[in-house]
Amino acid sequence: MRSVRPAYREESEPRILGGCGLMGVCDQSGKRMSGELAVRAMASMHDRGNGLGGGFAGYGIYPELPDFFCFHLLYNDEVAKDDTEFYLKKHFKVVIEEPIPTKPVRGIENEPILWRYFLDIPEERLVETQLSAEDYVVHTVMDINTYLDGAFVASSGKNMGAFKGVGFPEEIGEFFRIDEYKGWTWTGHGRFPTNTPGWWGGAHPFALLDYSIVHNGEISSYGINRRYLEMFGYKCSLQTDTEVVTYLFDLMLRRHGLPVEIACKALASPFWKDIDLMPKEQRRLYTALRLVYGSALLNGPFAIVLGMADGMVALNDRIKLRPLVAARHGDVVYVASEESAIREICPHPEESWMPQAGEPVIARVSEKGRRKALTQAKQSAGQRRIAQIHTTAGVT
Amino acid sequence: MNAREHLNLSPDSAAVRRVPTGPARRGPSGIEPARLTAGQPGTARGEVHRQQGRVVIDARGVYYKTLNEQIREEIEQGAREIVLENVIGQRYIGTGLAYRGVTVIVNGVPGNDLAAFMNGPTLIVNDNAQDGVANTMNSGLVIINGDAGDVLGYGMRGGSVYVRGSVGYRVGIHMKAFGDSRPLIVIGGHARDFLGEYMAGGEVMVLGLGPNDDPIVGSYIGTGMHAGVMYIRGTVAPHQLGKEVRHQEPGPEDQARIREIIHDYCQVMNISEAEVLARPFVKIYPYTSRPYGRLYAY
Numbered sequence: 001m002r003s004v005r006p007a008y009r010e011e012s013e014p015r016i017l018g019g020c021g022l023m024g025v026c027d028q029s030g031k032r033m034s035g036e037l038a039v040r041a042m043a044s045m046h047d048r049g050n051g052l053g054g055g056f057a058g059y060g061i062y063p064e065l066p067d068f069f070c071f072h073l074l075y076n077d078e079v080a081k082d083d084t085e086f087y088l089k090k091h092f093k094v095v096i097e098e099p100i101p102t103k104p105v106r107g108i109e110n111e112p113i114l115w116r117y118f119l120d121i122p123e124e125r126l127v128e129t130q131l132s133a134e135d136y137v138v139h140t141v142m143d144i145n146t147y148l149d150g151a152f153v154a155s156s157g158k159n160m161g162a163f164k165g166v167g168f169p170e171e172i173g174e175f176f177r178i179d180e181y182k183g184w185t186w187t188g189h190g191r192f193p194t195n196t197p198g199w200w201g202g203a204h205p206f207a208l209l210d211y212s213i214v215h216n217g218e219i220s221s222y223g224i225n226r227r228y229l230e231m232f233g234y235k236c237s238l239q240t241d242t243e244v245v246t247y248l249f250d251l252m253l254r255r256h257g258l259p260v261e262i263a264c265k266a267l268a269s270p271f272w273k274d275i276d277l278m279p280k281e282q283r284r285l286y287t288a289l290r291l292v293y294g295s296a297l298l299n300g301p302f303a304i305v306l307g308m309a310d311g312m313v314a315l316n317d318r319i320k321l322r323p324l325v326a327a328r329h330g331d332v333v334y335v336a337s338e339e340s341a342i343r344e345i346c347p348h349p350e351e352s353w354m355p356q357a358g359e360p361v362i363a364r365v366s367e368k369g370r371r372k373a374l375t376q377a378k379q380s381a382g383q384r385r386i387a388q389i390h391t392t393a394g395v396t
Numbered sequence: 397m398n399a400r401e402h403l404n405l406s407p408d409s410a411a412v413r414r415v416p417t418g419p420a421r422r423g424p425s426g427i428e429p430a431r432l433t434a435g436q437p438g439t440a441r442g443e444v445h446r447q448q449g450r451v452v453i454d455a456r457g458v459y460y461k462t463l464n465e466q467i468r469e470e471i472e473q474g475a476r477e478i479v480l481e482n483v484i485g486q487r488y489i490g491t492g493l494a495y496r497g498v499t500v501i502v503n504g505v506p507g508n509d510l511a512a513f514m515n516g517p518t519l520i521v522n523d524n525a526q527d528g529v530a531n532t533m534n535s536g537l538v539i540i541n542g543d544a545g546d547v548l549g550y551g552m553r554g555g556s557v558y559v560r561g562s563v564g565y566r567v568g569i570h571m572k573a574f575g576d577s578r579p580l581i582v583i584g585g586h587a588r589d590f591l592g593e594y595m596a597g598g599e600v601m602v603l604g605l606g607p608n609d610d611p612i613v614g615s616y617i618g619t620g621m622h623a624g625v626m627y628i629r630g631t632v633a634p635h636q637l638g639k640e641v642r643h644q645e646p647g648p649e650d651q652a653r654i655r656e657i658i659h660d661y662c663q664v665m666n667i668s669e670a671e672v673l674a675r676p677f678v679k680i681y682p683y684t685s686r687p688y689g690r691l692y693a694y
Contacts, residue, residue: 036430039430040430040433043430043431043433043435043436044433044434044435044436044484044485045435045485046433046435046436046437047435047437047460047487170430170431170436173430174430273635274615277635319565319589319590320546320564320565320588320589323526323527323545323546325526325545338485338507338508338526339485339505339524339526339545340434340435340484340485340505340506340507340526341435341485343484343485343504343505344433344435344484344485352524353543354543354545354546354562354564356588357565357588357589
């Protein structure tokens with residue numbers, strides 16, 4: 001029998017205790033920053049992880065092709081790749097398919113086959129399946145992750161991408177040449193796996209459509225959340241608790257249309273004793289929220305950073321069991337597990353604070369800023385090449 | 397036998413180190429390579445300037461292990477005042493440091509577990525501090541001229557911590573006193589939930605100074621507390637308190653002690669004593685020394 005999952009790497013011999021480290025940076029004006037910032041902040045928190053997982057998510061990194069779904073795929077072997085490509089070509093119009101650019105880095109070994117696809121959905125497929133484009137993509141991702149042996153979708157959003165693997169985050173960043181991308185939002189993660197294996201698909205961020213999550217902590221309510229999500233067609237197949245957070249945000253923000261502030265209050269809801277002290281209207285709202293979304297409540301310690309098409313949200317559990325610091329300088333909002341990581345990339349922020357338990361830090365990139373960033377993006381040689389393929393492919 | 401054993405290399409040997417990592421060249425934004433951040437394991441030593449008993453160490457890009465070794469070396473060689481410049485996230489500064497009459501001044505944001513198990517020195521931070529300051533500290537003085545993170549003074553057994561700004565969650569939990577050792581934490585700003593949880597001795601004071609309108613302390617104050625005392629400047633609502641504590645107006649003895657603490661704190665922080673004393677304090681104390689004595693025995 002073929003092995004089902006990629007090989008796990010042994011932990012380093014001297015076992016150094018740590019905890020995951022995470023960061024997020026978001027320029028609300030829509031100006032794009034080099035991924036180098038995220039790599040640098042994560043490099044300064046090297047000792048929080050143990051080299052068994054690192055990753056980054058960037059938004060605004062594919063300005064030439066902002067209208068196509070970009071799938072980042074991890075394949076164990078050629079068979080998985082062939083199977084998946086057969087599947088993708090059957091269900092999508094593949095605009096570009098190419099390897100994800102990497103370079104050899106000491107410390108990164110046993111990497112899977114890494115490929116990316118820019119995909120368009122044929123109109124007739126949507127008519128036929130009676131799905132929205134987003135739901136169509138969600139189905140695809142669930143299918144690949146669940147049924148195609150040895151193939152995993154790292155990200156599937158528009159004008160964004162998740163780059164992840166086994167290694168320290170700064171190694172992963174260099175491996176994927178993160179510093180050559182520019183984005184208005186970046187999130188980063190260094191992993192210290194506790195309950196689940198350290199493998200390429202299990203590294204953070206976990207992404208679905210435009211939503212990506214990096215997480216420090218553990219979701220003790222994973223079983224409840226997972227069963228809840230299964231009712232809506234989400235299948236958890238990546239062997240890690242963090243996966244449910246991504247799907248919960250997709251469910252609440254995209255499908256149920258909740259404002260992100262409210263979604264955060266469902267995930268890290270106030271205690272009943274605090275709800276009792278609220279004014280009547282507020283009390284009714286929070287009572288309803290806890291009743292409707294009881295199964296979406298995240299129990300256990302967590303600090304998460306959610307990346308979205310239009311911004312970034314950082315959130316702690318209800319009693320602040322994991323570290324999270326935020327800072328702002330001009331239009332740029334920073335969050336990280338340690339204040340020193342923020343100072344590494346922004347030495348003198350205008351303000352810095354420790355977010356309260358369950359109180360989200362929200363950064364929003366203005367629509368105007370994002371449009372401007374797309375039209376004025378300076379093209380690198382690689383981007384020009386992509387644009388060229390794009391025009392010769394005759395896609396409008 | 398693995399390669400490391402085969403080559404007979406110690407885990408610290410440069411030959412087996414997995415760094416350098418991160419973008420090796422200067423990237424598009426032109427800042428220095430990621431592998432030069434202080435968080436990356438390495439053996440680069442900080443530049444040292446000595447002037448009689450005063451030593452200045454440039455901590456830029458220096459790994460925490462090397463930095464802490466350098467601090468000890470300088471003290472062993474007679475330094476009485478050590479200034480650390482450009483500190484950024486180095487962990488364990490002052491941890492286990494057991495020299496009396498030594499002052500360590502930190503310019504920059506120090507990493508976690510600052511002054512853990514510290515026994516004697518004075519440690520001054522001229523910026524914010526992170527989590528786990530003064531963990532199980534034994535004696536000495538820590539002055540933080542900014543905010544501090546979560547779990548400050550965990551299991552603290554003696555000495556004092558003065559914070560100018562606010563602190564995070566779980567400050568002063570499991571603090572204990574024995575004999576003449578009576579730990580003291582004074583917080584100029586605000587404190588969050590679980591302040592003094594399971595406290596077994598010592599003193600915690602929160603002043604709530606500054607323009608911030610937040611409640612001075614959070615919820616679950618003194619849950620499971622069974623000895624020691626907390627003084628909060630301002631008011632505390634009953635729902636903020638843990639089940640094992642009561643609050644009352646401080647008596648004459650408490651008032652004297654409050655004035656004593658404020659006097660010392662204001663001198664160090666250079667703020668007006670009268671202004672701090674202008675608002676009344678609330679005393680929080682445990683109602684029994686064995687709150688869970690009957691928990692499992694009916």
